[in-house]
Amino acid sequence: MYTELLIELGLKRNEAKIYEALLKYGGSGASTIAIRSKLNRRTVYDTMERLVNKGLVYEVFGEKETTYEAVDPTKLMELLQEKEDKLASALPEMLRSFQSKAAVERAYIFKGLEGVKNYVRMTLQEGDDVLTLGGTGCWLDPRMHMFMEWYLKEAQKKGMTYYNLFDHEVQKEFADAPERLSVECKFLPPEASSNTGIDIFGKYVVTSAGWEVGKWSDDLTIFVLASPDLADGYRKWFWMIWNLLPGPKGPMKNIKKKKCAP
Numbered sequence: 001m002y003t004e005l006l007i008e009l010g011l012k013r014n015e016a017k018i019y020e021a022l023l024k025y026g027g028s029g030a031s032t033i034a035i036r037s038k039l040n041r042r043t044v045y046d047t048m049e050r051l052v053n054k055g056l057v058y059e060v061f062g063e064k065e066t067t068y069e070a071v072d073p074t075k076l077m078e079l080l081q082e083k084e085d086k087l088a089s090a091l092p093e094m095l096r097s098f099q100s101k102a103a104v105e106r107a108y109i110f111k112g113l114e115g116v117k118n119y120v121r122m123t124l125q126e127g128d129d130v131l132t133l134g135g136t137g138c139w140l141d142p143r144m145h146m147f148m149e150w151y152l153k154e155a156q157k158k159g160m161t162y163y164n165l166f167d168h169e170v171q172k173e174f175a176d177a178p179e180r181l182s183v184e185c186k187f188l189p190p191e192a193s194s195n196t197g198i199d200i201f202g203k204y205v206v207t208s209a210g211w212e213v214g215k216w217s218d219d220l221t222i223f224v225l226a227s228p229d230l231a232d233g234y235r236k237w238f239w240m241i242w243n244l245l246p247g248p249k250g251p252m253k254n255i256k257k258k259k260c261a262p
Contacts, residue, residue, distance in 0.1 A: 009076055010083070011056075014039060014047045019056055022070035029065045054079065095125075105230075110222040117147055119199075119206050119224055124151070126202030127158045131238045134188070134197040135164040136211045144216070163250065165241060167193040169213050186245045200235050203228040 002023070006016035014037075021036040022028075028036070034044045048068055051057035056075055060067045110118050123130050139148055155162075162183035168190040195217075199206040205225045210217030225231075242250040 006076075009080065012047070012050075014043060015051055015054075015056075018044060018047055019051060019070055022057065022068065023073065027060060027067045027069035029067050033068065099125075105227045107223070107225050110224060112218065112220055113141075113143060113216060115222045116144070116216055116220065119204075119222055120147075120151055122204060122224075123160070123199075123201050124154055124158065126204065127160060128202040129161045129163065131200040131235060132162070132164045132197060133200075133238055133241065134192075134194060134211070135166045135170065135185075136195075136197065136213045137166065137170045138211050138214060138216045141215045163238075163242065165238070165245075167213070169193060186242060186247050188245075198234065198238075200231055200238055203231050205231050205234050 002020045003013070003016045006019060007013055011019065017037040017039060018033055021033055025032075025036055030041055030044045030048065033039075033048075034041045037044065039047070048057060052059065052068075055078075056071050057068050058071060060069055110116070164183045164185040166185050166187050168187055171187045195211050196207070196209045197211045203226055205227070206222060207225075208220055208222040210220040239250040
């Protein structure tokens with residue numbers, strides 16, 4: 001019942017089987033555990049030692065035989081927290097190594113909802129304002145709810161601002177999208193609506209097709225272009241469109257001034 005979950009949490013399959021058997025039936029000796037977990041006795045002894053070392057099982061010494069008891073399952077949360085703390089400690093150095101080796105210009109592809117999460121995390125790494133052309137409010141997709149709650153809090157800590165040029169349909173179908181997503185926005189005219197969108201942030205331009213109003217397409221393909229000059233050019237075009245639409249003018253932030261050739 002819990003074996004696969006326990007494996008996902010980091011236990012080996014035999015460890016998961018034994019721990020689940022102890023949870024289900026209570027403490028017992030190695031022979032009984034072997035029968036209940038469908039493992040041979042030698043494997044039970046070897047695996048039990050690892051479970052004891054992990055703090056998930058403890059030994060009870062008796063006159064006839066040693067029995068084993070499962071530790072309160074909340075111990076699993078402690079193990080996860082320990083792993084998270086170790087990762088948090090190592091992450092700054094890992095990021096420095098990653099960023100020092102990253103190519104200045106490159107292109108790659110992400111797929112589906114997990115791909116969306118990957119590129120959205122990149123916005124946090126850049127810590128820059130995010131400009132979206134052709135937004136459809138798809139960040140409100142219910143499947144992204146928990147992730148977006150975490151993401152928007154982290155983005156707020158970094159002082160990031162979102163500027164969205166939403167498709168016309170969002171104004172009708174998701175009128176509260178700007179408030180829920182905490183974005184500055186304007187709305188494109190009906191003739192500019194499409195199922196495509198562009199995000200611009202830092203040195204990245206992200207394009208994709210398959211955006212629906214309030215939902216990401218399941219087979220979404222995301223094209224990520226890393227190029228400071230390209231991102232700067234797209235940023236200029238974004239603010240040009242923004243300032244042509246009714247409403248407050250844009251801040252025109254983070255745009256390099258270049259002289260055009262005669």
